Amino acid sequence: MASTAGPASHEVQPSARDRRLAHYAAAAIAAALVEAAIPSPLPGVKPGLANVVILIVLARHGWRDAVWVSVLRVIAGSLLAGQFLAPGFFLAASGALCSLLVLGALQAVSWRWLGPVGRSVAAAFAHIGGQLLLARAWLVPHDGLFNLAPVFFAAALLFGVVNGVVAARLMERNPQ
Amino acid sequence: MTVVRPGDWLVIAAGLAATVATAASQWGQAAPAHAQVRLDGRVVAELPLTGRHRVSIDGALSSRGPTVIEVEPGRARVAADPGPRQYCVLQGWLTRAGSVAVCAPSHVTLQLTGAGSMPDTVAF
Incomplete structure (x- = not known):
């Protein structure tokens, strides 16, 4: 399309980083949508496939980019699923926020010593922890909710390890 | 580089301990x-x-x-x-x-x- 823009208008030129972030965010959103179609016996128990993408971004491009992809995933994913500003959106946002904070803190630890698997497990626990705290404070104001915590934690451990191994293998196979 | 690194085991062990401890405290018999x-x-x-x-x-x-x-x-x-x-x-x-x-x-x-x-x- 020929540009007829006058001198006062601006055309946003996406940088290479913008394109990269959009690329990763698209993958994360797709993973989140695929996952939304999988029935779960218990709300909150989900594989968290999108986190594979977040882990790869974290390993390759650092924490700031991981935050971008995660934020885009939560907002765009919820818009596409029709969940924007619904309770599930706030749960996802609080989980994502907590896991990003933990991943940010763990950036101080060498990747040689702590790889994608450990980070994935830590982030999964932070994710469900953040969700549980918000749910307790807002949606189910009763300590009975914590009766389910062991189930959530076991799922976090399992899916954390699986996602971490998947992310590590994907990076092994596609070295940069 | 190996897939699972030393620190990973530590985090996994901590996660396992947290899961078991919560299960024990939440599901233990409320006598x-x-x-x-x-x-x-x-x-x-x-x-x-x-x-x-x-x-x-x-x-x-x-x-x-x-x-x-x-x-x-x-x-x-x-x-x-x-x-x-x-x-x-x-x-x-x-x-x-x-x-x-x-x-x-x-x-x-x-x-x-x-x-x-x-x-x-x-x-x-």
């Missing part, structure tokens, strides 16, 4: 301490769930017989009741803190009390 028997809402007997006891209560249907509460270490039940439908008797042994057997026709209730009393129902 009931007492069996509380009420007649018309007033506490008429409070029995420790340590020994064996048998208590007869003359409830609203006392002309047809007493309500008999039986306590064994860690559990209690309504052993007999003159009520027509026997719901509280059929409920059997109560073992968890907070659980209740109600003999409505007799106006008698049996409830286990304890530190970890749980709600009857959580709806949301």
Whole structure:
């Protein structure tokens, strides 16, 4: 399309980083949508496939980019699923926020010593922890909710390890 | 570089420990301490769930017989009741803190009390 823009208008030129972030965010959103179609016996128990993408971004491009992809995933994913500003959106946002904070803190630890698997497990626990705290404070104001915590934690451990191994293998196979 | 690195094992172990510890603390037996028997809402007997006891209560249907509460270490039940439908008797042994057997026709209730009393129902 020929540009007829006058001198006062601006055309946003996406940088290479913008394109990269959009690329990763698209993958994360797709993973989140695929996952939304999988029935779960218990709300909150989900594989968290999108986190594979977040882990790869974290390993390759650092924490700031991981935050971008995660934020885009939560907002765009919820818009596409029709969940924007619904309770599930706030749960996802609080989980994502907590896991990003933990991943940010763990950036101080060498990747040689702590790889994608450990980070994935830590982030999964932070994710469900953040969700549980918000749910307790807002949606189910009763300590009975914590009766389910062991189930959530076991799922976090399992899916954390699986996602971490998947992310590590994907990076092994596609070295940069 | 290996897929699973030393620190990963540490995080996995910590996650496992957290899961087991939460399971133990959340799902461990909330040991009931007492069996509380009420007649018309007033506490008429409070029995420790340590020994064996048998208590007869003359409830609203006392002309047809007493309500008999039986306590064994860690559990209690309504052993007999003159009520027509026997719901509280059929409920059997109560073992968890907070659980209740109600003999409505007799106006008698049996409830286990304890530190970890749980709600009857959580709806949301």
